[in-house]
Amino acid sequence: MNKSKIIDLSKKTTQTIKSEGLSSLVRKARNYISSGKILNNERQQVKDILIINGCSLPHPERYRVDHQLEQLVSFGLSADKVYYEELDIEKIKYYHGFIFFRCPITPTVEEFIKKAHYFNKTCFFDVDDLVINRKYTDTIPFVAAMNESDKATYDDGIIRMEKTLKQCDYLITSTPALARELKSNYKKEVLVNRNVASEKMAALSFEVLRQKPQRKDKFVIGYLSGSITHNPDFELIKKPLLKIMSEFPNVYLEVMGYLDLPADFSQFDSRIIRKNFTDWEELPKIIADLDINLAPLEKSIFNEAKSENKWTEAALVKTPTIASNFGAFKEVIKDGVTGFLASSELEWYEKIKSVIENPKKAQRVADAAYKKAKTEYITTYSGLNLSNYISSHLSRSIGFILPTTNISGGVNVAIKHCNILRDNGWDVSIINMDKSSDNVCTLDGEINVISNVGYKFSARFGSLVATLYSTLDFAKRYPEVKNRIYLVQNFETDFAKYGSHAKLEANATYNSFADIRYITISKWCRDWLKQSFNKDALYAPNGISTSRFTPKPRKMTGKIKLLVEGNSLDYYKNVDESFRIIEKLDPEKFEVTYLSYEGEPKRWYHIDNFLHRVPPDEVHKVYEQSDILIKSSILESFSYPPLEMIATGGYCVVAPNDGNIEYLENTKNCLFYKPGDIDSAVKKIEQLISDKGLRNKLTKGAEKTVRSRDWKTLEKQILKLYE
DSSP, rough: HHHHHHHHHHHHHHHHHHHHHHHHHHHHHHHHHHHHHHHHHTTTESSEEEEEEEOOOOOIIIIIIIIIHHHHHHHTTOOEEEEEGGOOGGGGOOOOOEEESSSSOEEOOOOOHHHHTTOOOOEEESSSTTTTTTHHHOOOHHHHHHHHHHHHHHHHHHHHHHHHHHHSEEESSSSHHHHHHHHHHTOOEEEOOOOOOOOHHHHHHHHHHTTOOOOOOOOOEEOOSSGGGHHHHHHHHHHHHHHHHHHOOOOTEEESSOOOOOOGGGGGGEEEEOOOOOOOOGGGHHHHTTTTEEOOOOOOOHHOOOOHHHHHHHTTTOOOEEESSSSHHHHOOOOOTTBEESSHHHHHHHHHHHHHHHHHHHHHHHOOOOOOHHHHBBBBHHHHHHHHHHHHOOOEEEEEEOOOOOOOOHHHHHHHHHHHHHHOOOEEEEESOOTTSSSOOTTTSEEEESTTTTEEEEEOOOEEEOOOOGGGHHHHSSSSSSEEEEEEEEEEGGGGOTTTTHHHHHHHGGSSSSOOOOESHHHOOOOOOOOHOOEEEOOOOOOBBBTTSOOOOOOOOSSSSEEEOOOOGGGGGGGHHHHHHHHTTTTEEEEEEESSSSSSTTTTTOOEEESOOOOGGHHHHOOOTTEEEEEEOOSSSSSHHHHHHTTOOOOOOOOOTTTTTTTOBTTTBBBETTTOOOHHHHHHHHHHHHOOOHHHHHHHHHHHHHHHBBHHHHHHHHHHHHH
């Protein structure tokens, strides 16, 4: 750790001890340690939700981060947590949505939310107190009494927290009062997800309950303060408690945490039990040892928004609670049934006295509170609303499974579909089966790429799209997905050699027994899927980016620039035939460029320029600088090079196949030659050079074809494939 970081950490440590106490510092240190562990392991996890914790206080973090995470997991959403200072922009790709709990804005948080929105990922803000605006926090006596420096630091956190809230899409909170303020001042849609106990908290409480003491000699009243801000709350019960302790010699008062006990209680020192603020795992035993749990709240807009945690914690160990008839306590407690409510000093005195003098009634109330808490206030039984709220506000998610992100026509088509879906509000991921690439695709915009190798996927996907026969198995086996789609771009059976097992595997994917939706970008693929496999496939045509592939006039003077494109190692690309044609031409009159994404040129090829793996966003320049494309493929799903060539104003001499006759028409936008007829192809090239009228005719036809194939024109048809 460098010197500046040590100094910064030292300042934060001092400030935390001063304003939040030593236990908070310990908890914050744990946050750093645990978040480091999460950081190391999380890269191997792809999940639904990431909770970003912006609070170093242990109590809020436990209820709003750990417990809500447990609710999500128990209702089917996979989730992680991370401390906000350990947040990494790269985490965006591994989750569908994010919950920011009490998170102050930082440059990283701001960039994170902006980037998440670009990828159509939903950001929620969760808050359990009105610590989002100074108009609320300035009403707290403890805050108002801070010195100028501490107040400035505190206020800065409040202001930064509000900024994060405003940048998020939806809100989650713990009480209706909080929700009302949030709806009035920030966003209309707010979920109230009350604080509840975790499974471990319940287990500890139930274990303690089995050993709950039955005392005869003394009666213990407990006031467990959460923080120093609760001093004014105690004033509400000071006089009633003094009177009770005067009248009942066997009554003891147990106080815990941050409380300045008034001097009036010094007369009862022998009956005052003091306990320091303790770890939450010890709390059930402490509360179980009480005969009454007191929960006074001073009336204020800030306190009205507070949760009923004190009632919950006591109810789980069958300790009756007397609480202020105010806020969440008033909403949750049914007076005399699941607890007791008090509105005045007289009522506090009467309710406490009643519990002391009527132990059987107190037990009935404690039993009823226990029953309510056990069925409604534990994560496993209470997370449905949260899960549904989160799920309903996540963008439609879709994953495209690619064998590789290396350049190819089929890969580029899939990425273009990704871009169209992202532009229309989908949360899109590329799942790359090639371990060599785990980055971001940037063709026409960014798409997140997640390598399948070494990563564990547990996130839900609305749809998974297989894009090659070898990727279908992932889609079929993945459990958390609604729609399985197979984007068929070619008859891959014919790609494999006769006698190979790959030929059988590829063929089997077109007759899957699983519920697969077949889609395609080629009419001939749609036809053979129906004729040979009785599979109905949805079809949308392939397109081209007319903003990138723009027409440039060709002079057709001097050396004519010929272009050959294709993998020399794939027999169906038939690149050799293109170079057999070139052999028949006068080398003094032509400049030959060979463009390939995989295979190298063979020794006998006559070429002047070899271009290998040109980036997709640079390919248009290759076509712009060429006059005539020679394309001899035997088998193509959809042949892009001729379309790209005519889109840039060039000309094509092409062997017709099922993948290009969908948009190419002989003598209208290209010239066809019969496959294998080398001499015919040579004559077509010479005709193009000599006949300006023919070139003009082909140019006009090409313009019409390209307009009909503009991606923007086809967008609605493509979206229908995935609806």
